Amino acid sequence: MIYIDNNATTRVADEVIQEMLPYLEQFYGNPSSMYGFADTVNKKVQQARAQVAEFINADPGEIIFTSCGTESDNAAINAAINAFPQKKHIIATEVEHPAIRSLCFHLQDKKGYKVTFVPVDKKGRLDFDTLYKAMSDDTAIVSVMWANNETGVIFPIAEIAEKVKEKGIWFHTDAVQGAGKIPIDVKAAGVDMLSLSGHKIHAPKGIGVLYVRKGIKFSPFLIGGHQEKGRRGGTENTASIIALGKACELAKANIPLMNTQVREIRDYLETRLLDEIPATSVNGDRGNRLPNTLSIGFDAVEGESILMLMNQAGICASSGSACTSGSLDPSHVLMAMQVPFKSAHGTIRFSLSHYNTKAEMDTIVETLIPAIDRLRQMSPFWKD
Amino acid sequence: MIYIDNNATTRVADEVIQEMLPYLEQFYGNPSSMYGFADTVNKKVQQARAQVAEFINADPGEIIFTSCGTESDNAAINAAINAFPQKKHIIATEVEHPAIRSLCFHLQDKKGYKVTFVPVDKKGRLDFDTLYKAMSDDTAIVSVMWANNETGVIFPIAEIAEKVKEKGIWFHTDAVQGAGKIPIDVKAAGVDMLSLSGHKIHAPKGIGVLYVRKGIKFSPFLIGGHQEKGRRGGTENTASIIALGKACELAKANIPLMNTQVREIRDYLETRLLDEIPATSVNGDRGNRLPNTLSIGFDAVEGESILMLMNQAGICASSGSACTSGSLDPSHVLMAMQVPFKSAHGTIRFSLSHYNTKAEMDTIVETLIPAIDRLRQMSPFWKD
Amino acid sequence: MWNYSEKVMEHFLKPKNVGELEGANAIGETGSLNCGDALKLYLKVNENERIIDASFMTFGCASAVASSSALTEIIKGMTLDDAAKVTNDDIADYLGGLPKEKMHCSVMGQAALKKAIADFRGIQILEKPGEMICECFDVTDLEIIDAVKNNGLENTEDVTNYLKAGGGCGKCLDRIEEVVHKTMATMEAHSEAE
Amino acid sequence: MWNYSEKVMEHFLKPKNVGELEGANAIGETGSLNCGDALKLYLKVNENERIIDASFMTFGCASAVASSSALTEIIKGMTLDDAAKVTNDDIADYLGGLPKEKMHCSVMGQAALKKAIADFRGIQILEKPGEMICECFDVTDLEIIDAVKNNGLENTEDVTNYLKAGGGCGKCLDRIEEVVHKTMATMEAHSEAE
Ligand SMILES: Cc1ncc(COP(=O)(O)O)c(C=O)c1O
Ligand SMILES: Cc1ncc(COP(=O)(O)O)c(C=O)c1O
Ligand code: FES
Ligand code: FES
CATH class of the missing domain: 1.10.10.1100 (BFD-like [2Fe-2S]-binding domain)
Incomplete structure (x- = not known):
């Protein structure tokens, strides 16, 4: 099997499993309990918190463990809403993940909020003018993702954060895709809140992080017990927290690999596909992308069909539409970039990890050449 | 070590770990992806959904996986708020878990809701009169827990649900503690929504369930992707979902054991403590309690001290206060029951699982007799 | 992944009657590039209004391809009158069922067929009224x-x-x-x- | 669990000077049953205002017991004037530190000591003004x-x-x-x- 869908989810690293297993099997105590058995767990959770903090250059006290990237994103927006109940405006981008985007629609449709969705250009780059002009005294929060999950396009977070903070507005960034692929430094970037998700960096699914800068008046999204210093109710997901700590340690060490080995292999795949399959185009700013991501459109064929043919060859990738929902529309990201339908429908996202090899890229190319050809032969929109 | 704190959290069953491990180590695919590798996971998630449904006599389509009991509770209340934006009244009980109670306070203090907290009597039994009289056209939801986590007192959910539903009001129950200890049947009980938490029934921490009856107009609490049929965003926590399925299957099979072996051992512990330690009293309705729970107060001594002495002997239990938060107040449950301070401060909760043995109960008694005596000898409030 | 039947996969991986049909005298087109789903159906109809050959060109997902392939197989040899009675359910049944989210693929087949028949008969099909x-x-x-x-x-x-x-x-x-x-x-x- | 120092655990498990003190001529009480935290401090003071013996009865958590025990050890042998200068920090330091959530236990020790000294000197301590x-x-x-x-x-x-x-x-x-x-x-x- 060739797994090249690492922006969707990643293999749990062996080291991570080894680290968490004892806390599933043996040390099952509730970390806030009053006995030594729970203390063992609690200390290890503290260690994990320090590892996560180290990964993004935060203080351990600024790390809140959540259940996933989506919860982190929801919690960030919720905190701003609670902190500024009188402010009814939010700024996000057109290419945010549904964890921000759908929430914004909900707030707009049901809760009386006005949301500015900042557009992008054809290469997926933000329209800063719109962003900065939209800021007002009524703006509760600005949320801009660190890097886009579909195209890998990276946004200049430090620069945006500075402009937003000048106005005294809270700034949140969804760094779910940036983390582990490029360096993330919350202090250097000057962000107020930042979301991470474990399963994108070789930890298990079902664990996330919300970084909340010290000084931010945070109110919890999950309201319940005293866990996470009262900032997130619910018994701590100890084994997964410990796993995430380890995963962050590994991810930090692997960043250089991402920028060399992984980038090289990705570029190799990209070049071969562009060279050997006609009417093929890359989506997103090639000069400013995550080193592991390649979004590529094949004219006149449809993504799911390509995926099915790749699956026959044991290759796991994603298409450019939310096809699992039965929707035939290209993703909101490709639409926002005004990618023409002809290539948007035939877009495939390849997303690598350090586990991928160059040999795998050759197999992918050899599989795709005949597959695309066959589909084009039956497409009413293909004319060579 | 003697672990007798199973209302706090439970040991993950070996069978559960075996079931989930392949989905951590090997089958890490995102279940909604378009390749066979993800399909393996998806099928297993479907099986887990069916196992959970079977456990509470629901349909698989009525099961939403969440990250914990707290999230399930929050999501239930949130759904009612969204479904009836014009209704500004909520009914809960004084003895709900913070996952309901703190949320209600938040809604009251910050969101303009009025909350009726139904009181209990000295044995922890609900004041039905107050509950039924509080219901009005303005009531968005009534939430009553199936069984209390501290005392184990069981509430007559089917009876309450009937009365609430007569008025056309939504009814939610937090069955986090009831589940796995007594039979739970959502159809027979006639509830609209019901919360479960995995780590209370020998699944890992960080996985929960919200049952939502078909026909209830549910709106998601975590807003994001299409997961869980659009009812809960966030990549599915596959390994833990699969673990929970297995845990539900085991829990269902173990219920008879709970009512025989576990109940007997609990009663044995209770009898010995009452007989052999003077000035000791049980909190809660002894005639109508979970078979595994014993809340018992030792006059004139303080809970944390007792826990520390038990810890010296390798015994893990809880006290009757939220002492981890540094608070010295007895729990809101004991306060609501008007347990006198003299015994409330000295309350210990023992909560058993089927892993406990009678021999362990003897060790507990032999440890407590001298421990309580020693603490009383230094207590200014103890006079024999 | 979709729970496709074996039959669907078979007709997707080895579709029957692919390509333009030389000498076709009835053509029905439905869907569009923008929709992400399009089918062009070619029929060769003899003087007795019997379909003696059929082929298709499809842009779409696996089940769109399979539905098109199945449709051509079903109608080959039928009279136009019989073919006019073929429904999307017939197509889905022929394939051993379709995931419900994919039923629209069979609807597309039925629609293209109707248009091809109308084309042969020189009838103008009105768009369905309403939204x-x-x-x-x-x-x-x-x-x-x-x-x-x-x-x-x-x-x-x-x-x-x-x-x-x-x-x-x-x-x-x-x-x-x-x-x-x-x-x-x-x-x-x-x-x-x- | 609390991160108690070894010294705290030692003074909790084997507290010094427990019990009523026969012949005590200065007693200070603070806390209450309702608070979940109470300390009764007994001193025997000689004619030179030197504390020649001290003991305590405590209702409370491990650190309350340890703080009481530590307090009696600290002040034994002191003059009342010196004892009056003992602060809650001294108690916490003696114990190798207390978790910050438990600092109130040392405060309780200091308060009981002040009351005992006042008791000996026949002074009425006013409650601190304010809330x-x-x-x-x-x-x-x-x-x-x-x-x-x-x-x-x-x-x-x-x-x-x-x-x-x-x-x-x-x-x-x-x-x-x-x-x-x-x-x-x-x-x-x-x-x-x-
Ligand atoms: C009655 C009750 N409800 C809800 C919860 C919260 O569950 P979780 O810790 O999984 O969020 C608990 C346990 O802590 C509980 O006992
Ligand atoms: C940019 C981005 N944000 C948020 C998420 C949501 O993360 P999770 O699935 O952990 O909720 C994802 C991944 O799906 C993502 O790519
Ligand atoms: S549009 Fe899909 S069911 Fe109606
Ligand atoms: S009351 Fe505890 S810090 Fe003030």
């Missing part, structure tokens, strides 16, 4: 309004049972509910006025 | 208001740094913030009026 509500099952608001008024439907579930609309991907459910509500409100207003 | 805001560090609203007005404190963090209030369990932080805000608002109103 498309359910794309999976090709149901418009007028059809729903009609069913609510005449068949006593009261909610979305009734509509799905009666017209299938909403029983696929489900993305139209909100709009169905809206239509039902509005229609019932109008009916009430009317009956009160009477 | 108790921070129980961990025994700080009232009047003390906070005073510090805000006279020492230029501007927020809760300042208050914690200056008066310790809020640096323990933290449950008083909201109320501290309230007091600070109100005080600053009044000050502004005044300066504007001037």
Whole structure:
């Protein structure tokens, strides 16, 4: 099997499993309990918190463990809403993940909020003018993702954060895709809140992080017990927290690999596909992308069909539409970039990890050449 | 070590770990992806959904996986708020878990809701009169827990649900503690929504369930992707979902054991403590309690001290206060029951699982007799 | 991944009758590039109005390809009158069923066939009147309004049972509910006025 | 579990000077059953105002017991004047530190000691004026208001740094913030009026 869908989810690293297993099997105590058995767990959770903090250059006290990237994103927006109940405006981008985007629609449709969705250009780059002009005294929060999950396009977070903070507005960034692929430094970037998700960096699914800068008046999204210093109710997901700590340690060490080995292999795949399959185009700013991501459109064929043919060859990738929902529309990201339908429908996202090899890229190319050809032969929109 | 704190959290069953491990180590695919590798996971998630449904006599389509009991509770209340934006009244009980109670306070203090907290009597039994009289056209939801986590007192959910539903009001129950200890049947009980938490029934921490009856107009609490049929965003926590399925299957099979072996051992512990330690009293309705729970107060001594002495002997239990938060107040449950301070401060909760043995109960008694005596000898409030 | 039947996979991986058909005298086109789903159906019809050959060109997902392939197999040898009776269910059945989110692929097949027949007969097919509500099952608001008024439907579930609309991907459910509500409100207003 | 020092555990598991003290001529009581925390301190003071023996009875958590035990050890042999200078920090230091949520246990020790000394000297101790805001560090609203007005404190963090209030369990932080805000608002109103 060739797994090249690492922006969707990643293999749990062996080291991570080894680290968490004892806390599933043996040390099952509730970390806030009053006995030594729970203390063992609690200390290890503290260690994990320090590892996560180290990964993004935060203080351990600024790390809140959540259940996933989506919860982190929801919690960030919720905190701003609670902190500024009188402010009814939010700024996000057109290419945010549904964890921000759908929430914004909900707030707009049901809760009386006005949301500015900042557009992008054809290469997926933000329209800063719109962003900065939209800021007002009524703006509760600005949320801009660190890097886009579909195209890998990276946004200049430090620069945006500075402009937003000048106005005294809270700034949140969804760094779910940036983390582990490029360096993330919350202090250097000057962000107020930042979301991470474990399963994108070789930890298990079902664990996330919300970084909340010290000084931010945070109110919890999950309201319940005293866990996470009262900032997130619910018994701590100890084994997964410990796993995430380890995963962050590994991810930090692997960043250089991402920028060399992984980038090289990705570029190799990209070049071969562009060279050997006609009417093929890359989506997103090639000069400013995550080193592991390649979004590529094949004219006149449809993504799911390509995926099915790749699956026959044991290759796991994603298409450019939310096809699992039965929707035939290209993703909101490709639409926002005004990618023409002809290539948007035939877009495939390849997303690598350090586990991928160059040999795998050759197999992918050899599989795709005949597959695309066959589909084009039956497409009413293909004319060579 | 003697672990007798199973209302706090439970040991993950070996069978559960075996079931989930392949989905951590090997089958890490995102279940909604378009390749066979993800399909393996998806099928297993479907099986887990069916196992959970079977456990509470629901349909698989009525099961939403969440990250914990707290999230399930929050999501239930949130759904009612969204479904009836014009209704500004909520009914809960004084003895709900913070996952309901703190949320209600938040809604009251910050969101303009009025909350009726139904009181209990000295044995922890609900004041039905107050509950039924509080219901009005303005009531968005009534939430009553199936069984209390501290005392184990069981509430007559089917009876309450009937009365609430007569008025056309939504009814939610937090069955986090009831589940796995007594039979739970959502159809027979006639509830609209019901919360479960995995780590209370020998699944890992960080996985929960919200049952939502078909026909209830549910709106998601975590807003994001299409997961869980659009009812809960966030990549599915596959390994833990699969673990929970297995845990539900085991829990269902173990219920008879709970009512025989576990109940007997609990009663044995209770009898010995009452007989052999003077000035000791049980909190809660002894005639109508979970078979595994014993809340018992030792006059004139303080809970944390007792826990520390038990810890010296390798015994893990809880006290009757939220002492981890540094608070010295007895729990809101004991306060609501008007347990006198003299015994409330000295309350210990023992909560058993089927892993406990009678021999362990003897060790507990032999440890407590001298421990309580020693603490009383230094207590200014103890006079024999 | 979709729970495709073996038959679907077979017809996707080895579709029958692919390509333009030389000498075709009836062509039906449906869908579009923008929709992400399009089918061009070619028929060769003899003087007895019997389909002696059929082929297709399809742009779309695996089940769109499979539905097209199945359709051509089904209708080859039929008279146009018989072919006109082929429904999307026939196509789905032929394939051993389709995931409900993919039923629209079989609807596309049926639509292209209708157009090809009309093309042969020189008839102009009018677009269905009304606004498309359910794309999976090709149901418009007028059809729903009609069913609510005449068949006593009261909610979305009734509509799905009666017209299938909403029983696929489900993305139209909100709009169905809206239509039902509005229609019932109008009916009430009317009956009160009477 | 609390991160108790070895010294705390030692003084909890084997407390020194437990029990009523026969012939005690100075007694200080603080806390109550309802609070969950109470200490009764017994001193035997000689004619030179030197503490020749001390003992305690404590109801409370491990650190309350340990603090009481430590206190009696610290003050045995001291003159009352020296003992009057013993602070809660001395008690905590003696124990190798206390978790910040448990600092109130050492405060309780200091309070009982003050009362015992007053008892011996026949002085009536007045309750501190004002409303108790921070129980961990025994700080009232009047003390906070005073510090805000006279020492230029501007927020809760300042208050914690200056008066310790809020640096323990933290449950008083909201109320501290309230007091600070109100005080600053009044000050502004005044300066504007001037
Ligand atoms: C009655 C009750 N409800 C809810 C919860 C919260 O569950 P979780 O810790 O999984 O969020 C608990 C346990 O802590 C509980 O006992
Ligand atoms: C940019 C981005 N944000 C948020 C998420 C949501 O993360 P999770 O699935 O952990 O909720 C994802 C991944 O799906 C993502 O790519
Ligand atoms: S549009 Fe898919 S079911 Fe109606
Ligand atoms: S009351 Fe605990 S820090 Fe103030």
